[in-house]
Amino acid sequence: MLRARGLAEADVIGGATxxxxxxRWQVGMLVGVSTVGLYESAGFIGQGFGSVRF
Numbered sequence: 936m937l938r939a940r941g942l943a944e945a946d947v948i949g950g951a952t953x954x955x956x957x958x959r960w961q962v963g964m965l966v967g968v969s970t971v972g973l974y975e976s977a978g979f980i981g982q983g984f985g986s987v988r989f
Contacts, residue, residue: 946971959988 954963
């Protein structure tokens with residue numbers, strides 16, 4: 936959690952990653968949230984991915 940001097944509001948940055956591997960397959964995802972520079976709202980980001988080993 937971040938807080939600028941002289942401001943009564945606080946900003947939050949957070950995120951998580953997860954992955955699952957089964958034999959030669961792998962799937963995962965990345966998510967995040969931020970309120971930095973946003974007034975009474977939040978920004979979100981998400982990404983999914985997959986891979987296979989040959």
